[in-house]
Amino acid sequence: MVKLQQQMLIIVGAAVAGALASDVAAKLLTPRKCNQTALVATQLLKFKDVASLESFKTKFQRLANDCFANVIDCLSFELSVDTSDALSVLIYERHSRQGHFKDRHDILKALDLDKEKAGVIESSTRTFVESDLGHMERW
The missing domain is CATH 3.30.70.100 (Alpha-Beta Plaits)
Known part of the structure; x- marks a missing residue:
C-alpha cells in the first residue's frame, strides 16, 4: 500500500512539474502581441x-x-x-x-x-x- 502511495505521489508530482514547465516555457517563448487597431x-x-x-x-x-x-x-x-x-x-x-x-x-x-x-x-x-x-x- 505504501509503495502504491509513493508511486501516486511521483506521478502527481511529475504532472505538476510538467504543467509548470509548460506554462513557463509558453510565457517565455510566446511573442508579445499588440493590435494597433484595437x-x-x-x-x-x-x-x-x-x-x-x-x-x-x-x-x-x-x-x-x-x-x-x-x-x-x-x-x-x-x-x-x-x-x-x-x-x-x-x-x-x-x-x-x-x-x-x-x-x-x-x-x-x-x-x-x-x-x-x-x-x-x-x-x-x-x-x-x-x-x-x-x-x-x-x-
Whole structure:
C-alpha cells in the first residue's frame, strides 16, 4: 500500500512539474502581441454610496457577460474598485477593433441609466488606440 502511495505521489508530482514547465516555457517563448487597431475605453465612476455601487455592479455584470459573449471583438470588459476609495470604480474595455464603438462607450448609457438614477457623482470617459508600447498579456 505504501509503495502504491509513493508511486501516486511521483506521478502527481511529475504532472505538476510538467504543467509548470509548460506554462513557463509558453510565457517565455510566446511573442508579445499588440493590435494597433484595437480600441481601449475607460470610464471612471464615483458613487454617492455603497448601495448605489452594489446596484450598479449587478447591472454591469450582466452587461459585461453579454458583451463578452456576444461581441466578437470584445477582448476585455472589467470593473475594478479603487483601493483608496471604495466608491470609485474603473471600467476597462478592450476591443480588437473599433467595431460599433465610434469614439466613446458610455456604460451608463449602455445600461439605460442617468447619473442621478445610478447614484454617480462623478464620471469621466476616455478612449485610446492601443500601441505597441507595453502589453497587458502575453497570450
